[in-house]
Amino acid sequence: MAVDESAANESCVGPSSEGAGKASSCEGCPNQQACAAGAGRAVDPDLEVIAQRLAGVKRKLLVLSGKGGVGKSTMTAQLGFALAARGLRVGLLDVDICGPSLPQMLGLRGQSVHRAASGWSPVYVNHPDDAAAADVELGVMSVGFMTPSDDAALIWRGPRKNGLIRQFLTDVDWGELDYLLVDTPPGTSDEHISLVQLLGATLGPHDGAIVVSTPQEVALLDVRKELSFCAKTQLRVLGVVENMSGLAVPLRSLTLRDADGADATGPALALLAERCPELLELSAHVDVFPAARGGAEAMAASFGVPFLGRVPIEPALTRACEAGRRSLPGSPDVVRPIADRILASTEMEREAEEAAASMMDGSL
Template sequence: MENGDIPEDANEHCPGPQSDSAGKSDACEGCPNQQICATAPKGPDPVDMVAIAERMATVKHKILVLSGKGGVGKSTFSAQLAFALAARDFQVGLLDIDICGPSIPKMLGLEGQEIHQSNLGWSPVYVESNLGVMSIGFMLPHPDEAVIWRGPRKNGLIKQFLKDVYWGELDFLIVDAPPGTSDEHISIVQCLDAANVDGAIIVTTPQQVSLIDVKKEVNFCKKVGVKVLGVVENMSGLSQPISNLKFMKITDNGEMKDVTEWISEYMKEKAPEMLNLIACSEVFDSSGGGALKMCNEMAVPFLGKVPLDPQLCKAAEEGRSCFADKDCVVSAPALQKIIDKLMETSGLSMTESNGV
């Protein structure tokens, strides 16, 4: 049994031998391994920590991307951050540790790819020569395969990613974490403790139901000693060019009739300058002040807002960079501004890519 793995003869709800409650919880009663687990040393294996430190020694900056809850666009932000840094000629790695919901392969256009083993370790899957990706999604027999793992097994894979993947020299390693504050978060923080993590970016949406969980995420970072590099307010209003809008009219019998063509022709004839405007609408209630107010209250940096842009959603679905898409006229500039601010305020700015 490797350090951290659940024994085959363990009870059904085994907390895992590395858990603080190992050998002590109700689930451990009657387990043949109870005494061993209760007295065994806890925490990451020192041998593994040395191996991880050696791997991470060639990575200049390590950034975690977190969210308080799912569905706020965390993985979309991680993917576009990786695309943006690679476009600036940095050497970039993107590590997906969302074990049960790996969406990074799709968002990087890498579905169906597989991991290859070399004498140096696991080789990342490359989008470009300077953008490599690692995810459990590359290990599944089918994209729809469910990953039903307990915490210790997920933590074991994260540890294996960190010590066995050969990234080479990187300027940035972006780690896309699962939402919330789960075992995976504790595992990645413990394993990278000696590797000098730069900090975490937290992604949220404007409404209070999301910000409540983000506050917990900020407090988690403070407790484990991870610097909050900043908070990104995603889906901050729906914005898109008027020329991309679809217009509907409610008829007398209550049906919806498409009048887009008529409206477009009318604007072209009567007010062509309107076609260059951006239409904006608040989708989520931000009357509570949104992420900016929360950041001021909790004394963490606010990096900026990204509008809900259908073109960005399309780029993510198709595994493309929004920065190379002429249709992403709303989201791409907003993301670039956020990345510029991140680089300037967090000590990450480098005039050129020169590895480590």
């Protein structure tokens, strides 16, 4: 008697849970009898394979968001660039099966995956013409490398998506990595449940989720559900990032129009340069998405999880992602402070544990 996870109730406690088949949320589920009999608690042979595959990965970060369009893939790609630029070995796993974005954002469109004797080989970023991304060790795996064309739609149900995620985890040869970042689809779907179940035994004290939101309530509403999902599945939240937190543009970069919509930029800037040149050093700031009830920072505080900071809407970053680059010359590195906080947090904890272990060894 097998468990069909695709038929599970919405509030499923998980077939491997001690309460599987017995909890009140199991009532009416077609899997109730199988779960109660312990079918879901059988040892999955792939778990040992996954543990062996990821044995050389020091830290695993899942980039999550309950809402689509908040910049989760942008954050994954730019965090990958930022960490790799520090000399760290970084891998990016794209499990947004039906909407893979990382090949575009990393300048890898048109690349394909090769299978070696040791498994699937990641595609590595190699942009010798981009000083910000030169000489980085950044490997990527995505279903976007496997489709016949960029426009091909993957119309897959949950079990097939889960099967590919399982294959990514069992077959990709990452080798030794300092960080593996996993870009996930929005929501709390089959893919998220499969990831947590398959990675569960490999997740250590320095691993967990980076949750991305935008400031407005329509996004926070879904992101709160994502944080609840993390709590229920015992997935540690390393921090929350508020993306698209306002738009700041230098006055010199603005396009100014008159009442009829005609471009008046040239004359207006010339007049400012003549009459009040110091104004040209200012920036215009707009709250595109007004923060609801304190925004992501207040939400993080209410859930008792760290707040990693805000990332503004940066036009240069948008152009960099379109071009598959880390950043453009002269543009601000708006993601770097977030990467610094993640790095500081995980490294400080690791050093504290190593110091504690050393003290214990010395006392024996």
